[in-house]
Amino acid sequence: MNIQAAITIYKFEMARFRRTIFQSLVAPIITTSLYFVVFGAAIGSKIETINGVSYGSFIVPGLIMLYLMTESINNAAFGIYFPKFVGSIFEVLSAPVSSLEATVGYVGAAASKSTIIGLMIFLTSNLFVTHDIKYPLVMAIFIILTAITFSLFGFIIGIWAQNWEKLSIIPTLLVTPLVFLGGSFYSIDMLPEFWQKVSLLNPVFYLISGFRWSFFGTSEIPIALSIVAILSFMAICLAVIAIIFKTGYRLRT
Amino acid sequence: MKSQISIENVSKVFGGHKALNNVSLEIKEGEIFALLGPNGAGKTTLISAICGLCMQSSGNIKVNNFDTLTHYKETRNQIGLVPQELPLDGFESVYNSCQFSRGLFGLKDSRDHIEKILKTLSLFDKRDEQIFGLSGGMKRRLLIAKALAHEPKILFLDEPTAGVDVSLRRDIWKLIEDQKKMGVTIILTTHYIEEAEQLADRVGIINSGEIILVKEKTALMSEFSKKTTFIRLSKKLKNPSFMKKNKKISLTENGMTLKLVGINNKSNELQSIVNLLSQNGIAFTEINTVDNSLEDIFLDLVETQ
Numbered sequence: 001m002n003i004q005a006a007i008t009i010y011k012f013e014m015a016r017f018r019r020t021i022f023q024s025l026v027a028p029i030i031t032t033s034l035y036f037v038v039f040g041a042a043i044g045s046k047i048e049t050i051n052g053v054s055y056g057s058f059i060v061p062g063l064i065m066l067y068l069m070t071e072s073i074n075n076a077a078f079g080i081y082f083p084k085f086v087g088s089i090f091e092v093l094s095a096p097v098s099s100l101e102a103t104v105g106y107v108g109a110a111a112s113k114s115t116i117i118g119l120m121i122f123l124t125s126n127l128f129v130t131h132d133i134k135y136p137l138v139m140a141i142f143i144i145l146t147a148i149t150f151s152l153f154g155f156i157i158g159i160w161a162q163n164w165e166k167l168s169i170i171p172t173l174l175v176t177p178l179v180f181l182g183g184s185f186y187s188i189d190m191l192p193e194f195w196q197k198v199s200l201l202n203p204v205f206y207l208i209s210g211f212r213w214s215f216f217g218t219s220e221i222p223i224a225l226s227i228v229a230i231l232s233f234m235a236i237c238l239a240v241i242a243i244i245f246k247t248g249y250r251l252r253t
Numbered sequence: 254m255k256s257q258i259s260i261e262n263v264s265k266v267f268g269g270h271k272a273l274n275n276v277s278l279e280i281k282e283g284e285i286f287a288l289l290g291p292n293g294a295g296k297t298t299l300i301s302a303i304c305g306l307c308m309q310s311s312g313n314i315k316v317n318n319f320d321t322l323t324h325y326k327e328t329r330n331q332i333g334l335v336p337q338e339l340p341l342d343g344f345e346s347v348y349n350s351c352q353f354s355r356g357l358f359g360l361k362d363s364r365d366h367i368e369k370i371l372k373t374l375s376l377f378d379k380r381d382e383q384i385f386g387l388s389g390g391m392k393r394r395l396l397i398a399k400a401l402a403h404e405p406k407i408l409f410l411d412e413p414t415a416g417v418d419v420s421l422r423r424d425i426w427k428l429i430e431d432q433k434k435m436g437v438t439i440i441l442t443t444h445y446i447e448e449a450e451q452l453a454d455r456v457g458i459i460n461s462g463e464i465i466l467v468k469e470k471t472a473l474m475s476e477f478s479k480k481t482t483f484i485r486l487s488k489k490l491k492n493p494s495f496m497k498k499n500k501k502i503s504l505t506e507n508g509m510t511l512k513l514v515g516i517n518n519k520s521n522e523l524q525s526i527v528n529l530l531s532q533n534g535i536a537f538t539e540i541n542t543v544d545n546s547l548e549d550i551f552l553d554l555v556e557t558q
Contacts (some may be wrong), residue, residue, distance in 0.1 A: 002359040044399055252307055
């Protein structure tokens with residue numbers, strides 16, 4: 001196995017992150033702070049506790065998930081789309097690099113970047129609310145699984161996209177609404193019964209719910225179901241990537 | 254010389270268009286092979302198929318007996334590719350970009366090797382600069398440096414001197430010759446026939462996706478050689494009768510020069526024409542004979558196909 005190639009791609013992508021570290025980290029921190037000011041302090045003070053958790057603390061897992069998912073997708077999609085766009089992808093395609101090694105390099109870097117951003121948001125949240133994490137190990141597993149899975153998804157989008165518009169269309173028009181409607185900022189118990197049932201069709205709901213369980217020990221659905229949901233999505237993404245590399249879809253002519 | 258790349262009956266179809274049509278070709282170890290052809294002939298497609306950038310629709314390609322599809326790691330490990338365009342990540346530094354290329358081939362950082370290449374290509378002073386800041390010529394040299402970063406045994410150069418100035422072209426030619434001396438097999442596509450004439454050991458001509466000729470350059474030049482002789486006359490001439498009998502003779506430069514194309518030295522054709530001039534009382538001041546170039550041969554072959 002050409003491990004050095006995977007490391008090389010990983011380091012190359014992380015170097016890109018370092019070049020833009022200010023913009024990569026400061027923007028999410030400022031936005032998170034605004035969420036806490038608006039939802040946590042201004043609106044949250046009018047909302048009673050949810051399952052015994054203050055509203056400010058309740059939205060922390062949702063906010064982390066929001067960034068984790070969107071940043072994973074964006075970083076992974078850009079990571080593979082940019083070399084396609086400028087043509088430098090020829091280097092990876094003509095090198096002795098397997099699909100697994102390329103995926104580990106690109107997806108690993110994207111997942112690392114989004115995990116760092118997720119942790120920064122978690123640290124920022126500590127400035128506004130105090131909370132104990134009930135199951136830190138489960139929280140870490142959820143962060144890592146979510147970052148990897150959505151980076152895989154972003155990687156697929158980056159390969160599929162043929163222009164900048166397509167690159168942003170799925171994150172903007174599909175993922176962000178799913179995350180917002182997946183209970184990031186509310187419990188689905190607060191919704192009318194019909195919309196509660198609709199929410200159960202949203203795959204992101206299972207991830208946010210499971211992640212929230214690791215914080216507070218309570219959630220709307222069993223934790224096992226959340227883990228099955230994320231592992232299933234990961235398996236689907238891996239299968240799609242395997243097909244992409246086997247057929248050379250939008251990579252090799 | 255043993256065969257290093259073996260291409261057997263390779264075809265590539267894009268949509269309904271056959272970019273490569275049953276191409277078979279052998280590239281020998283240590284040679285410089287020039288692949289010539291007009292735009293859209295299939296040169297880049299053939300290189301892409303060998304290097305793994307595109308998958309052939311049918312046929313086999315082997316590099317040192319390894320199949321490019323089933324043993325792609327073994328084949329790609331031996332190959333360095335300099336593409337036709339300038340596809341570079343402009344935000345990266347020159348050194349890191351070369352290091353990236355080397356790392357993809359499973360090799361650890363070798364500052365000495367990369368710096369040596371950068372010095373050879375006069376890029377050492379630019380090693381820490383972002384690629385965006387480089388001129389077009391420097392970017393082309395960087396692509397060569399990147400292709401050499403993993404010390405390949407086979408080097409593909411897809412129009413390496415397109416759009417570069419004369420001085421840089423000479424530098425690149427020297428680098429190609431140096432690589433050959435080091436035992437690297439070089440496959441070169443070019444629009445500059447002069448380049449192939451200068452560098453190549455063998456020449457292949459491809460047109461409409463088909464290889465129409467492969468020959469040693471010297472054999473090709475000698476087989477298709479046609480001499481053109483110019484006889485500068487002392488006074489203007491109007492279609493003399495002896496010209497009408499010989500289609501190889503024409504008048505140029507307002508009747509001041511006789512042009513004789515493809516005359517046969519063995520049958521003393523030139524002597525006969527000089528005799529004819531004397532018999533007709535036509536004096537001349539100069540006789541000049543030139544061999545036709547590879548470019549003429551290339552154009553003849555492509556046009557007559």
